[in-house]
């Protein structure tokens with residue numbers, strides 16, 4: 001059976017868990033804190049990051065966007081998550097662009113989270129401001145794309161895709177890592193979009209949770 005190394009809050013791991021659930025591919029979930037000495041992630045990923053997808057033979061792949069690409073290539077018939085058909089190349093490329101922005105917002109959220117772990121006198125305000133600009137700019141892009149889609153249920157061709165997995169996981173992570181951010185009032189249509197996605201069973205079963213650190217990690 002496939003195994004997924006995940007962590008409770010990880011939006012990137014949530015993407016993989018959602019894709020596997022949407023494709024009805026069974027897997028064993030392994031939850032851990034990748035920064036702690038007990039982590040097994042470095043055994044499979046030289047970049048020491050989760051999610052990791054581990055195959056029955058012990059081989060593994062990593063980086064959420066690559067894992068989703070892999071799953072779509074190997075299991076195309078199980079609930080396709082990329083637009084299909086000859087005219088779909090532009091739609092597929094757009095779905096991947098949405099994933100780039102959603103993952104980039106998460107990257108800035110992670111960097112902000114760790115900067116905030118430093119003692120006050122060691123925090124870089126310019127660095128925090130830079131991450132905040134990326135988060136705000138990324139959210140504005142998602143809000144604009146959703147509006148351009150006609151406030152549809154899904155971002156691309158009104159069909160559930162990796163764009164919605166990435167955007168939905170990102171917005172869910174905002175609620176965990178940056179609950180005071182005003183995006184839900186600034187973009188009510190994006191908030192409704194996020195709430196609609198959270199009603200999907202694959203989202204219900206993968207709601208992110210904060211995690212406790214037993215070791216100092218920064």
Ligand SMILES: N[C@@H](CCC(=O)N[C@@H](CS(=O)(=O)O)C(=O)NCC(=O)O)C(=O)O
Pocket residue numbers: 007009010011012013034035047048049050051062063064065103110
């Ligand atoms: N680009 C990667 C990012 C993955 C990532 O940053 N994972 C974090 C955990 S979490 O933030 O998603 O919870 C990690 O393993 N960090 C460990 C490290 O960066 O050394 C992906 O999309 O999979």
